[in-house]
Amino acid sequence: MSTDHATNRSQAAADDAAVPGRSIELTVNGAPRRVTISDRDLLVDVVRGQLNLIGTKVGCYNGDCGACTLKVDGQIKKSCVVLAASVDGSSITTIEGVAGPDGALDEVQQAFWDNDAFQCGFCLPGHLFATRDLLDADPDPTEQDVRDALVGNLCRCTGYVNLVNAAMDAAERRRSNGSACPRRAGDTEGPQPADACTLHH
Structure with missing residues (x-):
């Protein structure tokens, strides 16, 4: 983030302090x-x-790097x-x-850990959510599918090779344990049950 951008945001925050706020409700x-x-x-x-x-994370304030990625609805x-x-x-x-509720890592998280797919961790939100979305839609992606899905998420540490390897590994883990099926509207985040595909039919 540039010095000018940081200065502008600091000034905006100071201006906002004098403006009455309003409440919003979220489920987080x-x-x-x-x-x-x-x-x-x-x-x-x-x-x-x-x-x-x-x-x-905050990396750019321009929507370019993916560090601030999350899901809304x-x-x-x-x-x-x-x-x-x-x-x-x-x-x-x-x-x-x-x-999961008990803190257990799902297949994608575990694959990222086992394949050293991150170092500083700054880029992890973007790459993790992008990988999960890809595998939810396509349980058996090609390497090119993975690379295409990760476009728009920048990493300064790994050179992307381990990120791709982790995504391919996660896909294999999902297929092996029977959870490789698309999530539907209303499905929760976190690890899917072993019989998730059966439950979807």
Whole structure:
């Protein structure tokens, strides 16, 4: 983030302090939350600053790098270009909400860990959500499918090879344990049950 951009945002925050806020209601990682915002607050700043969910990162404030990725009502969004006011009443899933209720990693998370798919972790939200969405839609992707799905998510550490390897590994793990089937509207985040495909029929 440029110095000028940071200065402008600091000035905007100071200006907002003098403007009465309004409340919005969200469901964040399954829990109801109410936050007070100004009309120009970005979702990423609310998630990090008010909800203290700092796994969602800030890299560009332009929607270019993917570090701020989360899900809004089941759809991937780059939260640095989403106004918080526009998601009033929505369900938000951040990277903290991906694991199961007991903290167990799902196949994608475990594959990322086992394949050293991240180093600093800054890019993890974008790559993890993109990989999960791809595998939910296509249980048996090609390597090119994976590379196409990861476009728009930048990584300065790994060179992308391990990210691709992790996605291919995750696909194999899902097929092996029987959870390789598309999620439907209303399905929760986190690991799918072993009989998930059967339950969908």
